[in-house]
Amino acid sequence: xxxxxxxxxxxxxxxxxxxxxxxxxxxxxxxxxxxxxxxxxxxxxxxxxxxxxxxxxxxxxxxxxxxxxxxxxxxxxxxxxxxxxxxxxxxxxxxxxxxxxxxxxxxxxxxxxxxxxxxxxxxxxxxxxxxxxxxxxxxxxxxxxxxxxxxxxxxxxxxxxxxxxxxxxxxxxxxxxxxxxxxxxxxxxxxxxxxxxxxxxxxxxxxxxxxxxxxxxxxxx
Amino acid sequence: xxxxxxxxxxxxxxxxxxxxxxxxxxxxxxxxxxxxxxxxxxxxxxxxxxxxxxxxxxxxxxxxxxxxxxxxxxxxxxxxxxxxxxxxxxxxxxx
Numbered sequence: 398x399x400x401x402x403x404x405x406x407x408x409x410x411x412x413x414x415x416x417x418x419x420x421x422x423x424x425x426x427x428x429x430x431x432x433x434x435x436x437x438x439x440x441x442x443x444x445x446x447x448x449x450x451x452x453x454x455x456x457x458x459x460x461x462x463x464x465x466x467x468x469x470x471x472x473x474x475x476x477x478x479x480x481x482x483x484x485x486x487x488x489x490x491x492x493x494x495x496x497x498x499x500x501x502x503x504x505x506x507x508x509x510x511x512x513x514x515x516x517x518x519x520x521x522x523x524x525x526x527x528x529x530x531x532x533x534x535x536x537x538x539x540x541x542x543x544x545x546x547x548x549x550x551x552x553x554x555x556x557x558x559x560x561x562x563x564x565x566x567x568x569x570x571x572x573x574x575x576x577x578x579x580x581x582x583x584x585x586x587x588x589x590x591x592x593x594x595x596x597x598x599x600x601x602x603x604x605x606x607x608x609x610x611x612x613x614x615x616x617x618x
Numbered sequence: 619x620x621x622x623x624x625x626x627x628x629x630x631x632x633x634x635x636x637x638x639x640x641x642x643x644x645x646x647x648x649x650x651x652x653x654x655x656x657x658x659x660x661x662x663x664x665x666x667x668x669x670x671x672x673x674x675x676x677x678x679x680x681x682x683x684x685x686x687x688x689x690x691x692x693x694x695x696x697x698x699x700x701x702x703x704x705x706x707x708x709x710x711x712x713x
Contacts, residue, residue, distance in 0.1 A: 485628045485682075500682035501626055556632035570627070571681040573634050578680045 414521065416514040417532050418456070427453035428538040428598035438618035445613030446546030449605060452539040452590070456513030458506040459499075460520070462528035472523035476516060477506060488569045488582055497569045497582060497592075505580065505592065510534060536595050542605070543588035546612035551589060553608045557581065575604040622676065623700045626684045639675040641665045642687045669693060671711040675703075 419425070429451050462469035464483055474480040479491050481504050488497045494512075497505040508516060513532055520530050542550060551559045554575045558564065569582045577600060580592040593601045606614060620633040647653050647661055666672065669692060676688050689698040689709045698709040 485626065500684055503682075556634060571683075572631070573680050 447609040
């Protein structure tokens, strides 16, 4: 009993780290590949209240660590070029990198896919102590809803209070979205980003088409 | 629907974002081997079912995915307080 519960010996870090992006030459399919959004975008109506775009094939890194671990906080700030947001339900963004607060010890970093491996290695080199960085790029995708009626679609889909007084630009909230789950972020005055699970992406896509039908849905490529 | 304050997200959210995980403050016996069958059985299976103040664990399953404690009145369903794991309740049943 005591043998199986024995803690790992200190100093033995045994983590298999590999580049999960096969490179630009390899064919990659986003979770909504089958929906052929590019083709739909080509024959769209010109006007509508809701615009939908898949921000596909980005790098997603789940970061976990304690805010009390200075090496973790400093290392992340140094490697990502952005300090981790410690205020609940907030996000930070700089250039093509954004960081969402998920919980007091968890953050989601979204960055260009070709930087994910480099950043992951950088974090492992820079941080000491107990932390975790996992590349979850293949497990989820990012959808952007925008337009004057995007907020109405959210109101139908999730129990969050999305009034501007309660949901300022930059706020992040994990919630129930159409009985599935999503991490909702307000990225601009009229634009919102949803992080959805790969396995639910098709369902969410069907849901969003239905929910935005009355406002007019315009697909953007 | 309950409107529940998450102490980690620091705002109220709808009940459907949470799961209830049953009675709080159940201490696992330090030495299970020396428990009698009665003690071990009560630890595993026997739960309070009070009329009034009840301390229970809730889980913010679709939000921050953290556990926390809630003191709830089982008669009125009113949530008296919310506190983090490891803390002790301020509102307790009389007697």
